[in-house]
Amino acid sequence: MRAPWEGKARVLDGKATASQIKTELRERVEALRARGVVPGLGTILVGDDPASHTYVAGKHRDCQEVGIESIRVDLPGESTEADILAAVERLNTDDACTGYIVQLPLPNGVDTNRILEAIDPAKDADGLHPMNLGRLVLRVSEEIDSPLPCTPRAVIELVERAGIDLAGKDVVVVGRGVTVGRSIGLLLTRKYVNATVTLCHTGTRDLASKVRSADVVVAATGAAGIITPDMVKPGAVVLDVGVSRVEVDGKARLAGDVADGVDEVALALSPNPGGVGPMTRALLLANVVEAAERL
């Protein structure tokens, strides 16, 4: 008899799910506008990294799609920490901006934590201000009425909206970056999700056996193809979050952390691109709408 996961993994379609979330948000934005609240997303982009420019342009397009106003602040690559802090202060005090992000990474030499700490926590659309991360640490079972980090939220929404229950599951997270790895465990272990989490990183001994023990794998390292089919338990759910640029036949292309062939072993797999990325963008909009609803 065939096991239920034999054959190709089910695709966790981030584009389709994000589009559904945006439809829901459009209605909430209309309701906000009807009571005189106009949500506005601000972005601060420093320098001319082409990928960052693409991501920021995408955020403004998304805003237009759901009826959120957008405010764009672009600073030259030579900007000092003081210049960036001044832009942060401008958005902190701009009433038209109800939430905003500072696009990462910032240029070398700029203290990213200092910039993130200067953001008004109530306007922190990325959920990366220490006060908002701290609330996530402190509130295990209560409602959290402050912004949550977008990519961890995106992973959970993508899995749950596919009807996959995370309660009681063993989740192995690979990668300890601030935007995903370090915070996703806090969300997954909250009482309403109730998963058990192991956080692995470059210092982890025998990564393969840790990953092989997982019901759910969240791969967020940025090392192309690090998760190979032999490392995945048959029937596991795999979220491919990390992105890197690789060269294939002399052409640059995006690659995820998950190697070819994992779709032959996993029960469900998020593609990359087309999985967690579009969901992250949709959950950023959700953070903006929720912040405006709290006004």
Ligand SMILES: Nc1nc2c(c(=O)[nH]1)N[C@@H](CN(C=O)c1ccc(C(=O)N[C@@H](CCC(=O)O)C(=O)O)cc1)CN2
């Ligand atoms: N302030 C922040 N900076 C950065 C974040 C973040 O969440 N907040 N995350 C990344 C970049 N990022 C959003 O800013 C982001 C990257 C990629 C995608 C996405 O949808 N990717 C597509 C593929 C895109 C392509 O083809 O080029 C996909 O996965 O399908 C969304 C958001 C670092 N900085």
